[in-house]
Amino acid sequence: MPKPPLLSSSLRSLQRAQRACTRCADAGYITRAHPVFSGSADQRILLVGQAPGPVEHDQTRPFAGRAGRQLMRWLIRAGFSDEDDVRDRIYMTAMTTCFPGRRPDGAGDRRPSAAEVGLCAPWLEGVLATLRPRLIIPIGSLALERFLPGRRLDDVIGAVYDESGSPLAGTPEHVPVLVPLPHPSGQSRWLNDPARVALLDRAIVQLRAMVAWAGTGGG
Ligand code: SF4
Structure with a gap:
């Protein structure tokens, strides 16, 4: 369902300001700010990752690298026809929207600090307030901490939650609903356990139902 023009222009203003952040x-946390996110006011689904990586930074495109390809495979299993369909229907952002750089030991990307998450939080909160998504997909433990604080991936993957963190069954009566996913990055070891792969399979089944529901505009 298209949003009223006022909300569209509010979101565009927010995006302009975020791109200039x-x-x-x-504050000296990163060498160069280059915010990476994508989306428009008519999207009903919000995906929140951890932070862009170097490929996303270079292409100014969320989930453009290897982890993104894994995420696209999961989302296609959840009912999207292809990557273009994913990008058409999902607003994509992250807990911090600039590449945080590599870890000092070179083993992957640095996890943003709590201070950086705090600096970037007003942008995420602004998107939540203007987009008013029906479905939120937190990706990985850092996003989980924002949307289902104090919960572990093992405890939440595979189910649907309301905004207060209570599990939901059946057709949701209130928006937004949350379907958390693990981070698709190869850096994450979480999916090395077959029991967790089964949790992910369950989450994708749940996500498929919620993606269909989010597209109805009802509820
Ligand atoms: S607050 Fe967010 S958008 Fe601004 S520099 Fe930090 S990570 Fe980038």
């Missing part, structure tokens, strides 16, 4: 560079 240099808070983390100014």
